[in-house]
Each structure stands twice: as C-alpha cells, then as structure tokens.
Amino acid sequence: MRLPPTRREFLAAGGAVALAGATAGQRRGTPITAAQRAALDVTPAAVAADARLLPGCCAYSYNGYLRRGAMTLEDFIRMAVKLELAAVDLTAYYFPSTDPGYLASLRNLVYRNGLALSGAACGTAMVRADAGARRAALTEIRGWIDVADQLGAPHLRVFAGPLPAGHSLDEAIGWVAETMKPACDYAGRRGIMVGLEDHAGITQTAEVCLEILHRVHSPWAGINLDITHFLPAPGRDAYAQIQACIPFATNTHIRAEFDDKTPIDLDRVFAMFARAGFKGYMSVEYEPSLAHGEDPITGVPKLVAEVRRLCARHSTV
Numbered sequence: 001m002r003l004p005p006t007r008r009e010f011l012a013a014g015g016a017v018a019l020a021g022a023t024a025g026q027r028r029g030t031p032i033t034a035a036q037r038a039a040l041d042v043t044p045a046a047v048a049a050d051a052r053l054l055p056g057c058c059a060y061s062y063n064g065y066l067r068r069g070a071m072t073l074e075d076f077i078r079m080a081v082k083l084e085l086a087a088v089d090l091t092a093y094y095f096p097s098t099d100p101g102y103l104a105s106l107r108n109l110v111y112r113n114g115l116a117l118s119g120a121a122c123g124t125a126m127v128r129a130d131a132g133a134r135r136a137a138l139t140e141i142r143g144w145i146d147v148a149d150q151l152g153a154p155h156l157r158v159f160a161g162p163l164p165a166g167h168s169l170d171e172a173i174g175w176v177a178e179t180m181k182p183a184c185d186y187a188g189r190r191g192i193m194v195g196l197e198d199h200a201g202i203t204q205t206a207e208v209c210l211e212i213l214h215r216v217h218s219p220w221a222g223i224n225l226d227i228t229h230f231l232p233a234p235g236r237d238a239y240a241q242i243q244a245c246i247p248f249a250t251n252t253h254i255r256a257e258f259d260d261k262t263p264i265d266l267d268r269v270f271a272m273f274a275r276a277g278f279k280g281y282m283s284v285e286y287e288p289s290l291a292h293g294e295d296p297i298t299g300v301p302k303l304v305a306e307v308r309r310l311c312a313r314h315s316t317v
Contacts, residue, residue, distance in 0.1 A: 051274035053311040054281050056087035056118045058253065059094055061286035061300050066094040077109050083304045087118035087281045089251070090151065092144060103150040110152075117153040118281040119195070119224075119251050120144065125161030126179040127172045127202060134179050141183045141194075149190045155251050156187065156194055157224035160212070162201040172202050177215035188220035195224030195250040204231045206241035213248055222250030227269055228258050228290065242269060246276045253285040254307055261290060266310055274314035282307050 032040075057080055065071035071079075073094055080088045088110065096102070110117055122144035128134045141158055148156045160176045163169060176196075184194045196203060196212060203209050209223050223245050230241040238258055252273075257263055270282070284307055286300045294302075 047277075047317075049277045050279070050317045051277055051315050052279040052317050053270065053273060053315045054086040055084070055304065055308045055311050056089060056281035056283035057083065057085050057300070057304060058089040058121075058283050058285040059091045060089075061284055062296050063093075064288075065296065072096075073106060074109060077106070077113060077115065080115055081113050083301060084308060085115065085304065087116040087283070089118045089157075089281075089283050089285075090120050090153070092120070092122045092147075095147075098143075098147050100150060103147060107150070107152050116281075117151055118283055119155030119157060120148040120151060120153040121157040123159065125159050125201075126176045127161035127163065128175060128179075129164055129167055129171075134175055138179050138183060141179070142186050145183065145187045145190065145192055145194075148187075148192055154192055155224075156192060157197050157251065158183070158194055159197055159199050160201050160203045169202060169208070173208060173211055173215065176202070176212050180212065180221060181216045181218060184216060184218035184220040188218065193220055193222055193250045194218075195222050197224040197253075198226055198229050198245070200229065204229050205233050206230060206236065206244040207233065209245055210248070223248045224251045224253070225249040226253035226255075226285070227264060228253070228255045228287075230258075239265075239268065239272070243272050246273055246278060249273075249278065249280070251280060252282050254282050254303070255285060255287055255290050256303055256306075257290040259290070266306065267313075270310040270314045274316065282311055 059066060059073060059076050062071050062076055066076070073090060077088055090106070122141060124137050124140040124144070126134070126137050128137055145156055158180065160172070163172050180194065180196065187194050196209060198204060198209050203212070213221055213223065225242065225245050227242050230238040232238065233241065254266070255264065256266065273282070284300065284303050286296050286303055288294060288296065288299065291299050
C-alpha cells in the first residue's frame, strides 16, 4: 500500500503551492518564489529571536483600594482600558465569589473591553512539612486552576513559601516539586501554564527556582518572573539571576525598585528579555512601599507609561 508523502516530499511536489494558491490567487502548480517561501516560514526556529513584549498590569497594583472595597475587579478591568494596557492579571484575594456566573461575567467584561487575561493567581504556599497539608495545598491549587479555566486565563501563578524551622532547603524544594508536578499535569489538560513566582521565601534565588523546575519536569511549568525579589548570591547579582530565569519565564512582574529599594535599570532588564526573544506580558505590579509611598492612583499610570514605552522600544515584532 502506498504511504502518504512526507512533509518534505509534499513541499517538493508543490503541495504547499496548491494550498497557498487557494488564498493568494495563484494558479495550481505555479512555482513558489524564494520570497514567498521565506514569508511562509513560521517554524519555531524562524520566530525564536523575535521579541514581543506587551504591557499588562496586576490587580495587586491597587491592593489597598481593592481590599478596602473602594475598587472592584470590574473597576480594575476598566481602568486597564484607560491605561492603554494589553492585559490584566487577576489575583485570588480580590474575588468576592468564584461562582461560575460571576467568573463568566468577568471573562465577558475583559473581552468586551478588548483586553486579554494574562493570568490569575492563588496565595497557596507549597512549602509544607506535613504530607496532609501538601495534599490540601494541591487541592487548593487545582481549585484555582479550575477558576483560571473558567476565566479563560492561560496562566496561574503559585508560591513556594518560607522555609520552616528545623527543615532543610532541599526538603522544601522536594515538597514544592511534589505538589507542583501533579498541579501542572492537571493544568496541562486544560491548556494552562503554572508559573512559580520568585517570591519571599525559598524561591528568592534563580538556583532554587531552576532546581524546582528541573524536578517538576513539565512543559506546563515555568517561572512567574518577578524582577524585584532575587537576593544577591556569590557571583550572581539580581540581573544575572533574572537573565538565568528568562528562558523559563511564563509571565512577569515589573516594578521600578528591588526589594532593598535600589532602583532597577528597567531599560537593561527589557533589553535582556528582548535578546532572549521573550513573547509575553510585562505586567506592572505596583508596590507603594517600593515607590516612595506614592499612591497607586498616580503611581501606577507613571510606571505603566514607562513599561509601555519600553515594550515599544524593545519589541521587534
């Protein structure tokens, strides 16, 4: 029995021309030009170097207003339109309900305002010495994966947590991997990425973040790369650790200062993402304590404007 041709045989025989002709108006069998062939090259390798940096914002940027009830998630979504953002990140703390009807209304509001959902987040910590507590954490994370799925969010960020007294760092890394691996399996069946944030606790060095990813070993796992939190390590300053994690970044958090209040060279950071061919959201996560106490009402628009400028400057497509 004659087997179907391979892709190479198909292209060589002019099959691609027949497909292209249906939309380009070419006659069947017309030879494809070198320029046309190059334009049709959209393999992963062909776009690997292209940087596509898009401005976004996390709901946490308005944390005080959202927690006091002075602002709702709906207000935040509409604010994103005024700020000329491409996407919003919705955090678990501010959901008044996870009822399917409410989640559907948020998803629709995001869509009707021409925005994307860059992700959602839950506050569950995975560093738990007790096996039963780890199982409970996994259940909580799966629940928020379901929330992300209903929202249409392609990404959920999760946290490791601090090291408990009397336990080793290696133990804690093992607990996180033990919890995150099945969470990624669960998320992957829904097309959702799980991003481990380099947050306060054991994940404040690139080495630990990368070791956890190595142990989880899932295509649905990555790093929610917050550029502010890395602690200096021997031979590796914060910039070197950001650089090491960029290839594994599934989402980002952008602030203007490191945790020690040292100003961040954002142009340098964005250039690093661009050189790596990053394609994704550069999400502002404003923190008044890292911005000389300036209120988010005035501080967020300033940082967003800078992020929008840098996205435009460093994107190549």
